[in-house]
Amino acid sequence: xxxxxxxxxxxxxxxxxxxxxxxxxxxxxxxxxxxxxxxxxxxxxxxxxxxxxxxxxxxxxxxxxxxxxxxxxxxxxxxxxxxxxxxxxxxxxxxxxxxxxxxxxxxxxxxxxxxxxxxxxxxxxxxxxxxxxxxxxxxxxxxxxxxxxxxxxxxxxxxxxxxxxxxxxxxxxxxxxxxxxxxxxxxxxxxxxxxxxxxxxxxxxxxxxxxxxxxxxxxxxxx
Amino acid sequence: xxxxxxxxxxxxxxxxxxxxxxxxxxxxxxxxxxxxxxxxxxxxxxxxxxxxxxxxxxxxxxxxxxxxxxxxxxxxxxxxxxxxxxxxxxxxxxxxxxxxxxxxxxxxxxxxxxxxxxxxxxxxxxxxxxxxxxxxxxxxxxxxxxxxxxxxxxxxxxxxxxxxxxxxxxxxxxxxxxxxxxxxxxxxxxxxxxxxxxxxxxxxxxxxxxxxxxxxxxxxxxxxxxxxxxxxxxxxxxxxxxxxxxxxxxxxxxxxxxxxxxxxxxxxxxxxxxxxxxxxxxxxxxxxxxxxxxxxxxxxxxxxxxxxxxxxxxxxxxxxxxxxxxxxxxxxxxxxxxxxxxx
Numbered sequence: 001x002x003x004x005x006x007x008x009x010x011x012x013x014x015x016x017x018x019x020x021x022x023x024x025x026x027x028x029x030x031x032x033x034x035x036x037x038x039x040x041x042x043x044x045x046x047x048x049x050x051x052x053x054x055x056x057x058x059x060x061x062x063x064x065x066x067x068x069x070x071x072x073x074x075x076x077x078x079x080x081x082x083x084x085x086x087x088x089x090x091x092x093x094x095x096x097x098x099x100x101x102x103x104x105x106x107x108x109x110x111x112x113x114x115x116x117x118x119x120x121x122x123x124x125x126x127x128x129x130x131x132x133x134x135x136x137x138x139x140x141x142x143x144x145x146x147x148x149x150x151x152x153x154x155x156x157x158x159x160x161x162x163x164x165x166x167x168x169x170x171x172x173x174x175x176x177x178x179x180x181x182x183x184x185x186x187x188x189x190x191x192x193x194x195x196x197x198x199x200x201x202x203x204x205x206x207x208x209x210x211x212x213x214x215x216x217x218x219x220x221x222x223x
Numbered sequence: 224x225x226x227x228x229x230x231x232x233x234x235x236x237x238x239x240x241x242x243x244x245x246x247x248x249x250x251x252x253x254x255x256x257x258x259x260x261x262x263x264x265x266x267x268x269x270x271x272x273x274x275x276x277x278x279x280x281x282x283x284x285x286x287x288x289x290x291x292x293x294x295x296x297x298x299x300x301x302x303x304x305x306x307x308x309x310x311x312x313x314x315x316x317x318x319x320x321x322x323x324x325x326x327x328x329x330x331x332x333x334x335x336x337x338x339x340x341x342x343x344x345x346x347x348x349x350x351x352x353x354x355x356x357x358x359x360x361x362x363x364x365x366x367x368x369x370x371x372x373x374x375x376x377x378x379x380x381x382x383x384x385x386x387x388x389x390x391x392x393x394x395x396x397x398x399x400x401x402x403x404x405x406x407x408x409x410x411x412x413x414x415x416x417x418x419x420x421x422x423x424x425x426x427x428x429x430x431x432x433x434x435x436x437x438x439x440x441x442x443x444x445x446x447x448x449x450x451x452x453x454x455x456x457x458x459x460x461x462x463x464x465x466x467x468x469x470x471x472x473x474x475x476x477x478x479x480x481x482x483x484x485x486x487x488x489x490x491x492x493x494x495x496x497x498x499x500x501x502x503x504x505x506x507x508x509x510x511x512x513x514x515x516x517x518x519x520x521x522x523x524x525x526x527x528x529x530x531x532x533x534x535x536x537x538x539x540x541x542x543x544x545x546x547x548x549x550x551x552x553x554x555x556x557x558x559x560x561x562x563x564x565x566x
Contacts, residue, residue, distance in 0.1 A: 093452065096452075
């Protein structure tokens with residue numbers, strides 16, 4: 001995998017580079033801000049190719065939401081490149097903007113998730129191949145906002161189905177959900193079709209479309 | 224000169240001149256046009272006086288009215304005296320009386336109210352305390368925002384780096400040739416990483432409670448939008464805000480909306496229909512008005528912990544805070560927060 005990294009904090013930037021290189025990820029460039037990002041991405045694509053860009057949210061010069069804005073520009077200009085945003089806090093507004101920014105691979109994770117190296121690399125791979133990686137905090141916030149009480153549509157789901165739904169919304173494939181819950185792939189498939197039937201969602205073909213369907217449903221019913 | 228007054232003066236002049244010409248053409252007997260000239264002069268003087276009084280500060284208005292009335296009456300008296308009986312001296316008495324009355328009025332106006340020194344000192348002190356307290360609240364809001372930035376770039380980033388390094392240590396242990404014998408070490412590292420992650424989550428929670436990052440990053444309207452998104456019930460946000468308010472006002476407004484929405488949702492749990500909440504933010508050049516209305520069951524207790532806390536926040540900004548039942552049910556909460564400048 002070939003990636004470009006944007007993180008202004010030197011300690012975290014160097015940590016991320018070391019961690020990714022340990023895992024055999026090719027870090028082409030590690031930038032401190034997004035000013036040169038477009039030209040770096042263009043050059044990387046013209047060279048040996050580029051799978052994903054990993055970005056921090058707060059970047060120079062204003063340290064507010066430059067990372068989100070840069071991510072949205074990348075998704076528009078380079079739809080083939082996955083964009084993974086890392087942040088020290090999650091905001092539904094940001095996840096909403098990122099998911100709405102086009103069909104390419106996109107991710108939004110809390111920074112500390114990086115410490116679970118295997119999970120992080122898995123998320124980066126999903127994003128590189130057009131998939132989705134959403135932090136479980138984002139999903140939890142959406143579900144909380146939705147009100148998982150008996151009255152809401154999520155109330156019709158069994159506890160197990162709610163677990164499967166959350167993992168699915170994070171962007172995981174059936175196989176990954178099965179591995180995570182220590183059950184067989186067949187069991188997961190049964191849960192998934194039951195969830196889609198109960199929420200009256202059309203069956204989706206790819207993992208990414210499935211995530212979007214689930215999120216759109218949750219958001220729409222949340223009003 | 225005012226346009227109306229100019230037209231008035233021109234008209235008066237034309238009438239008076241015409242009368243004078245008529246008088247001359249009719250053989251120039253007794254000079255009766257003098258009365259026309261007098262009438263024209265009186266109306267123009269009154270008009271000028273009225274305009275002048277309207278421009279005077281409210282406090283000085285009574286004296287200005289008095290001065291103009293005296294001047295007009297004096298002119299009329301003098302004119303009448305000149306036309307009718309310039310030989311006698313009766314004119315002195317009304318002129319002296321009017322002058323004396325006006326002088327007394329002017330002197331009374333100049334004497335300051337009998338305010339004691341103590342009263343003046345207290346007034347100054349209150350003004351100073353109001354200003355310095357507002358400064359303190361503004362400084363506190365800025366300090367909290369700075370602390371949030373410092374934590375973000377400092378302690379939180381260090382903890383993330385620590386967690387990251389522990390994660391790498393776990394991988395190194397797992398791939399070590401003697402991995403099975405290192406299980407106790409792996410457990411220790413796993414435990415350390417969990418502690419680091421808990422510390423990160425707690426810091427994040429703390430920061431969210433004192434200086435929500437989205438408020439600093441995107442401003443009040445977006446931050447209130449984030450509250451609406453998390454509410455778990457339909458919340459509409461209408462914002463008519465021209466520019467960003469001072470940090471202390473933004474933080475207070477944010478927590479007012481967050482608390483009001485949380486309360487509305489909490490107390491609506493018993494209702495059988497989905498609750499609606501309307502949030503309105505109206506910002507002008509010197510104040511921000513926050514209004515949160517729901518169609519729940521009403522009956523909010525202004526003395527309750529959450530609302531009392533909000534009232535304190537608003538009081539520290541010298542704002543007004545009201546909570547009450549809406550006419551058609553539900554609760555309406557309104558806070559008006561001044562920006563505190565221009566005192």
